[in-house]
Each structure stands twice: as C-alpha cells, then as structure tokens.
Amino acid sequence: MTVAAAGTDGVCAVVLAAGEGTRLRPLTERLPKALCPVGNLPLLDRALARLAGLGLAGPDRVAVNACYLADQVVAHVGGRAHLSVEPGDPLGTAGGVANLRDWIDGRPVLVGNADAYLADPAAPPGPDIAALLDGWDGQEVRLLGQPAPDPAAPGTFDGHVFTGFSLLPWRLVRDLPAGFGDLVRAVWRPAEAADALTVVPYRGTFYDTGTPADYLAANLHAAGDGLVDPAATVTGTCRESVVGAGAAVHGEVDRSVVWPGAVVRVGERLREVIRAGDDLTVPAARPTART
Template sequence: MEPIAAPALSMSRSDLVGVVLAAGAGTRLDPLTQLLPKALCPVGNRALVDLALDRLEPTVGSLAVNAHHHGEQLQSHLRDQWAGAVTVSLESDQPLGTAGGIGQLRPWIDGRSVVVVNADGWTPTPLDALLEGWDGQTVRVMVNGGSTFSPSSKIVASTLPWRIVERLDDQPTGLYEVVWRDAFANGELEVVSHDGVFIDCGMPLDYLRANLEAVALAGDSLVAEGAQIDVSAKVASSVIGTGARVFGDVEASVVWPGQVVESGERLIRSIRAGTSVTVGPL
C-alpha cells in the first residue's frame, strides 16, 4: 500500500493525539478470538491494530491504544512492532468502553485534541476528509455510507476536542451515550460522509470480507515472506501468513501464520487459524 500523505489541517500535528480502541473481547469473532485478541487478527497479513495505527500516524503527534482482553499480549505486540512509539492503556479490572477508555487516558492526552478509531474497523481510506479544515474545537464523526447520524450509524472515526475529553470519566461508558448523542441533539455534531469500503470485522464473515478486499486492492493473493506454497498447490485470491505451509488448494480464504493446508485439502471462503480451528466455508 502506498504511504498515506498527511492531510491539510488548520492545527499542528503536535496538538493532536490518536487513540485506537482495542479493549473489546471480540466474542462475536469467536473462535478466532480464542487464539488472538481481535485487534491482533491479521487482515492482509497485518494486525488490525497496526493497520489502525498506520492510518493515524501521518495525522497526529502521539499514539495510544487501550487494551483489556488479552491486554498483555497486545501490549507485547505493540512494544515489538512499534518500538515504544505507542502508549498502551491497560484496563485491568474491566473494559471501560469507548468513552471510559478515553477518560483513562486524560493525563496522557493532557490538553490535546483526539482522533479516535476502532481497531476492528477496516478501511483503506485515509483520514484526510475527517480532518480537513478541522480546528480542534468541534466533535466530528465520519459516517460510512451517508451524511446523516443515528444510533445505528457505522462510525469510521471521530474527533474529540480537549474540552470534551477533560469531562470524560474512567468509568464504563460509551461515546454515543456521553458525547455524540447530546452533540447531535444540540446541533453541534459535524458529520463527514465516508463513501469508501469500511468493514467492521466483528464476525468471521466480515473478517473474511476485509481480507478479500485487501487481496482485491493488491490485485493478487497476498503471500507473506516465509510462507511455503507447494508446486502442486493452487492458491487464488487468498491471504497466506508467514510460516504457513500450503500443500492443498486455497481459494478466497485466509491462512494464518504457521498454519498448514494439507495435500488433498481444499479451502474455499474459509479461515484456517489454528490446528483445530477452521472457520468456513462462509
């Protein structure tokens, strides 16, 4: 994927922080989340949380991720992949929700404005439209597929000025309940339309769709370095993780790192995630 250019802002990057919300248990993505926290499930051979951070990095001065479910595993991954460039906010007792998670980060945010994305929301679209001309004083939401806001809107990303953030408690609460709903009712919510591809990877079928979209963008199967594809195997429109070994046929499927597709097997619209975990066909 080409590097994402920084958008035109009416404020400095140093005045902005980016937060990836990644504390959810991912129960709807079971059984995949029995193996990995949802934020570490790979799309196009890159963890969802890394893809979210990739989108934020060109636009903000600092990055943070909140974590609860398998929090130590997520923290270890971020330490290895981002070399200390990402602050991790561990919610040890209970998940704090989308607003409470931001509330716990208030001392770190420290007067700056925030750009918020969910780790499980996959899109190749940069954040230019959300931030174009934004002065850091208003609440904005980028809504997928329309320019109106409702409780059922699919939110691609949001902005939060410090005057809003400083009032958020580190208690289990959601951004809709404590920020977006009132801002909308008072005519203070700015809505930006997103017309590109956006997939909430909350369920296995959606997760597979995101991977197939990544394949479509690449124009061919995505085979990670270190994967072994036998000469007799057929791989089409699929994602093959590092260290995977493929001896059978794989079509429109995802094979996680280190997994094996045996000779005579045929995966179609499936996810091979573990030695005893294959989801599909979907």
C-alpha cells in the same frame, strides 16, 4: 482553536484495542481482535500506520488501550505508543478514553477503532482521515462516515454509518465519567442533539471486521487477486486468498485466509473460511460490504 489544512499540531490520538471481539470467536480466543491479521498485517498496525501518515506517532502522540489478552497487545506495541492497560473488564470506548485523561492532558484527541479496515484507493494511509481535522473549529465532534443503506436505521448519524474514527475536543474528554461507558451515549448523541456533531464523508472501502464474514471480506479486499507471504510454503493451490508467514498450504484454498503458521493438509479443500493453526476452521457467511 482552528485546525487548518488538516494539521495535527497539538492533537493526540487514541487507538482502542481493549475489546474481547466476541463476534469473531473462536478466532479471538487465540488472538485479540486488534492483532488479527488483514492482508498479513495486524489490524492494530494498520491503524498505527494510518495515524503515522498524519504525523501522529510515538508514545507522546499516540496511545493504545488494552484489556482482553492485554499481554499480547502490550508486547506487540512495545515502545511505539503509550499503553493504557485496563484492569478487569474492558472500560468501553468512552471509559477507555477517560482512563487516558491524564495522558491526553488538554489536547483534542483523534480516536480510532483498531478493528476498522479502511482502504481508500485515492490516497495512501493517513490523508483519508485528515478530513476530520481540515478546518476543524476545535469545538464540534466529528465522525468519519459513509451513507447508510437505511439512513433512518438505529446506529446511524445524519444518515451515515460510523467508519471507525472520530475527533473529540478536550472539553468533552475532560468531562467523561470514569468507569465503563461508550462514546455513542456519552459524547456523540449529546453532541448530535446539540447540533454540534458533523459527519465527514469517507469515500473508500470500510469493514468493521467484527464478524468472520466481514473479517474475510476485508482480507480479500486487501489481497486483490491473492497475497502469499514469501515465508509461506505452498505446494497446493491458492486462489484469491491470503496466506501468512510460516503457513503451509498442501491442499486447496479458495477465497480464504490462512493465518501465519497455520496448516492446510493434503486433500483439504477450503473455501471462504479462516484457518488458524492446524485445528481451527471458521466459516464465513455473507459480508456487509460498504464502499
């Protein structure tokens, strides 16, 4: 099978949203990482919009897995996608896909990490990942990637850093073992060793949003000069920050994220932090930007 001109006929998609987001704690003690907002839009919604840009939408074409704080993910997704709730601990990236084998049912699958922030200034959501499908032979594994600062570093593929989306043929999905596992060991490295893995270059901006620093950086990138939801109240000052719906800023906010419903009191001065509620402030260290 050859998928020409980045067509998606016969292809399905899986968005991985089951992880605990331990590096983003304590923020992820309140929200699953997939629902943490970037530019006032939950990361999961960004991933779904990116797939919809390729014509992949609805429960027949897109699945979302959930485990940690699964009730929140299930309620948020609703009927927009097929839901796979994993009991107990998360099954990992390979286990999450294997658990959807009956739903995938013979189709190639485009797998995306909900926590990947991609921003391509040259294209609206969708066409940037269409390159994974363009001219695909239906057999090789494809990864979206960017050149790594150290091409020989562990975790790189052909000198590239993985940027959140991969394309898998059914024959490999069919053979994934049940239970916990990750795609790196189960699929990508074996395909690389067999010379059956291709890295497709991504030229936009990427953050994996896994740490407070990268999460803040993704928000600042999405915000540009600043982004304040119309339903927020601002009587103080905001500089280059993201302020969510229902938030109240009465103090000073500089290069920070104020979550929906959060409060910044009179006299408070926040810089390069994430504020959640009225009692949680998470500082961010230097990000690991890749553009």
